[in-house]
Amino acid sequence: MSIKRLDDTVSSRLKSHESVVSTTAVVRELVQNSVDADATKIKVDINTERFIIEVQDNGFGITPSDLNLLGGHNITSKLESLQQLPAISSYGFRGEALHLMLQCSKVLIISKSKDYSGIWARELPAPAFISDEGKFPLMKGALSGTVIKISDVFYNYPVRRKMMEKQSISDLVSAIRTEILTVLIKFPTLDVSVFINQQLRISSIAVSTLEPYPKQLDTCFHNIFGEILPRKQLKFVSASFKSHTVKGIVSINPIQSKDYQYIFINGRKYSDSRFFSAVNKLFQSTKYVEKNWDSYSVKSVGSPYSAYPLFIIGCEVPLEISDLIQDPGKTIFQSGTLKTLCPLILNVMSSFLKHLGYEPGVDVSTFDNSSYFETAHYFTNTKRVELAVKPTNKHANGNRVHKPQNNKVLEILKSPPRTRGIFSRLLENTTGGRQCRDHHYDSEFDIQKLNLAGTESSYLKNHAVSDFKLSKSQIRNFEVIQQVDLKFILVKSGGTLLMLDQHACHERILVENMLKETIIKCMNKCFNYVKLNMKMNISAEEAGWFRESIPEFDTWGIVLEIKDIDTRSSVIELIKAPEFFHEKIKHDSAFLKHVLLQHIYDLRSSKRRRITQLMKEQHSSNKWWIMVPHMPRVYTEIINSKSCRSAIMFGTSLSRTECDVMISDLSKCQQPFHCAHGRPSVVPIVEINDSIFGFSDKDYEILL
Structure with missing residues (x-):
């Protein structure tokens, strides 16, 4: 096939999806058109069920002759040559927005210009016609203004239409709020209202430019977001x-x-x-x-x-x-x-x-x-702390966990810095494809090793463990030698000596038992509830998110009710909650609001998935750990804290049998190599595949 120029109709159709990508994009373009027409009052009306977007303004209107030109490619009154670009102050000047909307929807424009007494209308691409006020009541009594109605949006883009249908009302409102705020930052005197499915969702009254600039920003922000x-x-x-x-x-x-x-x-x-x-x-x-x-x-x-x-x-x-x-x-x-x-x-x-x-x-x-x-290292260099986000240590297969090395034994075993939370690692090991593992799926983990700098033992230096890996199945075969210093358990695995942190190991065992118990209670809705009546004030934006998340919180045992005060604020009440959650919040309404909003933000940013959807996919609690990464952060904090306080502490003497039982329980854990807070539970000490270990050495005497 020879090369040739695309037909203008085909070209416009292909280009329309670049600018008109969503309901929000349509609203943005139409509102900015109204601002360019010197409007001081703008009303947006969206019907998500009928795919209709309508914007009405009191701008200077459109003359009949100009109305007949609208919808063509690059039809604009703002620009004649590139030399005029530096003087452009309007949002639009390309003359493309309405043309591209026409490629994926039906467009009706009704306008009244100050220079004309009648109301003119046009259903693109048909010519304009004069009409009476009765047919278009929105223009009744107006000195000037324009109504643009975009209907049957994305009728010829089924995938885009499907995406539009799936978008939640709260997400739509949030996106439109941002676009309206963007306009108000430059034009604070605008009076803007947005209705979605006949309900007023956004309202901002005019802000005087005589007010100090911070006051203008403050008022505009609170008008839009609450x-x-x-x-x-x-x-x-x-x-x-x-x-x-x-x-x-x-x-x-x-x-x-x-x-x-x-x-x-x-x-x-x-x-x-x-x-x-x-x-x-x-x-x-x-x-x-x-x-x-x-x-x-x-x-x-x-x-x-x-x-x-x-x-x-x-x-x-x-x-x-x-x-x-x-x-x-x-x-x-x-x-x-x-x-x-x-x-x-x-x-x-x-x-x-x-x-x-x-x-x-x-x-x-x-x-x-x-x-x-x-440079390619834009915003990455500072004298003391990196400003750039550090890359995560993830392998492509997600089956291995890496931790940075520390300098000393006690730094590793007692208080290393936490670089990544255990639940993020659990997430990458339990989501998607092979990573959704069960107890029978066994993978190797890179185990953090000791930095032996400064040690006096030449043997340790010469026989240091390198690139050591362990699989969960190997834990059950650990051979206990003895407890060390009432803190650690010395074990043998093949030809390697390892040290287990008894507190970290027991904490891991307890935390997984508590997590499993909580997930099972969640799936069976059998929490021990406490009735409450804690109330919190929330913004209109937050109220929309809470409404969509009520089933999610209810599944986690947190029962909420919402009551609207006005268009900018609402009250949310905690009716009842699990006993362990109540013990944590202690009637602190501010903290309660904080932790609930944290879960909503995590859901909105896809850091967590909705448990209601996961339960539909799992149907049983056999793979309870798959749901753990999506648990509210406050729940994981409570469980981590309880397991840490309840675990065997340093200084506790353990018999050989008790050590064996702990290792057996640890081998059944999903994440056995780290405690609830990310601290390693096991560290390799030295390779012992050497004939010297058949005899007594002046540095070591290990009886096997």
């Missing part, structure tokens, strides 16, 4: 350098989600996960992430919950043409201004933390060097 945090917890930050200005608000307390982190450059949303990761690393290098725990009566060991700052940063910088044309969705991913802007933002955040009394554990001064923005 009270995610009390207003008194949002503080103003600002800085400037030459022609670059940064202003915004940052929360003095962390929240569990990164969903409320926004940077806008000349009114356009900036998106680069590397830089946002750098900002979060800056905050996580301080005690800022632990700030919430001071206000809770409940205390937790370590950092079992997420903690991120909420921030909205508006930046004014010299306009670059690439900022306008790089993305149809008006998002900025790359810009020449970032060489100055990103270090400026990091310095603002660093100053904010210092003002709160926190000393950042990272040095942001290195970002003043523009060369960092021109």
Whole structure:
């Protein structure tokens, strides 16, 4: 077949899915069109069941002659030549949005211009016609304005239509909230309302531009999202350098989600996960992430919950043409201004933390060097702590677990740093394909070995264990030699001597028994309940998430009810909960809200799956461990804590028989080589496949 140019109809059809990718994308384009028409009031109406999106505004309207041109490719009133691009202040100038929507939906436009007394309508691609107010009541009495109705969305894209059907209402509302906030950051005087299936979901009244800028940001954010945090917890930050200005608000307390982190450059949303990761690393290098725990009566060991700052940063910088044309969705991913802007933002955040009394554990001064923005290691170098996210130590098959080495025996056996939680490892060993293993599926694990630097024994140095691996089935064949120092159990496996941490081993046995018991109770709905009436105020956004998650919490034994107060706030009440959960929360409503929201954020970010769906797939509790990684974090924290407190401590004497029983129980565990908190339970000491062990040595005398 010879090469030839595609037909314009085919080309437009193929291109439509690039810009019109979702309900949210359609809403964004139509709302931005209304803003470009100088509208001060915008109403969005979405019917998810009938696939209809309708946007009405009070802008200057469209003349009949212009109405007949709409829908064509690159039809615009904003641009005539590329030389005009630097002066562009509108959202749209390509003349593509309506044209692309027409390729995958039906479009009706009704408009009234100030220069015309009548109402004109057009069902694209048919010509415009004049109509009376009775036929289009939305325009009745209006001096000017436009209604655009997009119906039968994605009628010719079955896969896209299916995706649209599957999207939850709460996810749709959240996505639209972000788009509306993006517009309000630049135009705070807008009055915007969004109805979904005839229910008011989003409402923002006009904010006076006479208000201080932080007050404008604060009001716009709370109008759209509700009270995610009390207003008194949002503080103003600002800085400037030459022609670059940064202003915004940052929360003095962390929240569990990164969903409320926004940077806008000349009114356009900036998106680069590397830089946002750098900002979060800056905050996580301080005690800022632990700030919430001071206000809770409940205390937790370590950092079992997420903690991120909420921030909205508006930046004014010299306009670059690439900022306008790089993305149809008006998002900025790359810009020449970032060489100055990103270090400026990091310095603002660093100053904010210092003002709160926190000393950042990272040095942001290195970002003043523009060369960092021109290398593959963008945002990775600091003097003290890496800002970049460290790669996880995962093999492709997910069957092996690696842990970094420590320097000394006691550092390994007593208190090594926790680099990755045990449940993340359990997840990668119990999800998908062969990884959904049972007791009969046996795989090898790389076992952390000792660093023998500084030891006086030449034999240990010369016979150090290297690349040591163990499978779970080998544990049952461990031969106990004796207990050592009332802390460890010395065992022989083949030609290797190993040391078992008796506390870590017993903790692992207990934690898996408790996890199994909890999962079985969850599947059989046989918790020991405690009746409660704890109430918490939540935002409208949070209320939507809780409504969709009520069956999920109910399965975990947490029974909730929600009552709406107004369009921006609701009250959620804990009716009853398992006894062990009640013992943890101790009537602390703030902590309760914290742990419940953490599970919702984990579900939304796909860190956990819904247990209701997993139960449908499993049908039984035979593979209970598959559900453990999806358990609410507060449950795993409770179980880990209980198992640690109940496990055999150092200093406890164990008989040979008791050691044998512990090893037998350990061999039945799913993750036998680590305790509940990630500490190794077994460490190889030395290879003993040597004739010297048949005799007495001045350093060692081991009787087998």
